[in-house]
Amino acid sequence: MIIGLTGNIASGKSTISRILAEDYDLPVIDADVVSRQVVEPGETALAQIAEVFGTDILQEDGQLDRTKLGKVVFTDSAKREQLNAIVHPAVRERMMLEKERLKAEGFPTIVMDIPLLFENNLTYLVEKTIVVYTEEATQLRRLMERNNLSETEARQRMNAQMPPCKKKELADEVVDNSGTIEASKQQLDAILHKWGLKSGTR
Numbered sequence: 001m002i003i004g005l006t007g008n009i010a011s012g013k014s015t016i017s018r019i020l021a022e023d024y025d026l027p028v029i030d031a032d033v034v035s036r037q038v039v040e041p042g043e044t045a046l047a048q049i050a051e052v053f054g055t056d057i058l059q060e061d062g063q064l065d066r067t068k069l070g071k072v073v074f075t076d077s078a079k080r081e082q083l084n085a086i087v088h089p090a091v092r093e094r095m096m097l098e099k100e101r102l103k104a105e106g107f108p109t110i111v112m113d114i115p116l117l118f119e120n121n122l123t124y125l126v127e128k129t130i131v132v133y134t135e136e137a138t139q140l141r142r143l144m145e146r147n148n149l150s151e152t153e154a155r156q157r158m159n160a161q162m163p164p165c166k167k168k169e170l171a172d173e174v175v176d177n178s179g180t181i182e183a184s185k186q187q188l189d190a191i192l193h194k195w196g197l198k199s200g201t202r
């Protein structure tokens with residue numbers, strides 16, 4: 001089974017995907033990790049970003065300055081779309097290759113952690129979806145703390161995505177991560193049990 005894990009910014013996807021990898025021994029393909037790989041120095045996408053956003057967007061060592069680019073694209077939706085048009089095709093291609101590689105290796109269950117699964121109509125890549133949801137005030141607080149953002153900056157990032165309540169409607173299953181990690185683990189366990197997957201087994 002190919003499980004699509006999604007949810008809004010700072011909802012707890014990485015926290016849940018870590019549990020899926022560690023407790024359930026499942027392979028996870030993480031779109032955020034892949035989106036970093038495709039902009040490493042030497043990659044075509046990085047050269048394209050420098051062309052569109054200027055070489056100021058690079059650090060002295062040639063790496064992408066993610067903090068700087070984040071400030072640009074989360075305050076300007078046209079610029080965000082320009083970035084998406086460069087990065088998303090490369091991410092999609094690499095994720096599909098990785099999925100095929102894991103399937104060929106014999107993994108019957110694979111998790112694809114894709115923040116923009118619904119926004120980018122990528123549900124054809126997966127068979128079941130789990131949405132990680134966190135109540136708005138908690139999501140905002142966790143995002144401000146994790147990324148060291150002001151409330152305005154954090155809200156701009158949250159507004160760049162489909163509203164969480166809409167994602168919940170589109171989900172096969174929802175993990176409400178507004179409480180403790182232990183409470184989320186229990187919800188996840190019930191979902192996986194329903195799907196016939198047990199902790200510690202593939």
Ligand SMILES: CC(C)(COP(=O)(O)OP(=O)(O)OC[C@H]1O[C@@H](n2cnc3c(N)ncnc32)[C@H](O)[C@@H]1O)[C@@H](O)C(=O)NCCC(=O)NCCS
Binds near residue numbers: 067
């Ligand atoms: C703007 C960038 C440089 C900021 O980097 P940074 O290290 O601060 O954030 P990171 O990549 O870890 O993303 C954190 C979260 O932001 C949200 N997010 C990122 N990009 C986008 C986007 N284009 N639209 C909406 N939300 C986004 C996602 O929830 C993601 O999980 C980076 O997010 C990026 O290159 N984004 C474009 C690629 C993309 O869409 N990535 C997300 C899934 S493929």
Ligand SMILES: Nc1ncnc2c1ncn2[C@@H]1O[C@H](COP(=O)(O)OP(=O)(O)OP(=O)(O)O)[C@@H](O)[C@H]1O
Binds near residue numbers: 007008016
């Ligand atoms: N149940 C929880 N209780 C307290 N803190 C939590 C909980 N779940 C996640 N966090 C914290 O909230 C922040 C966001 O969680 P996480 O990084 O897992 O979200 P994410 O959805 O992967 O974010 P993004 O997509 O933006 O990268 C992190 O700092 C994490 O440690």
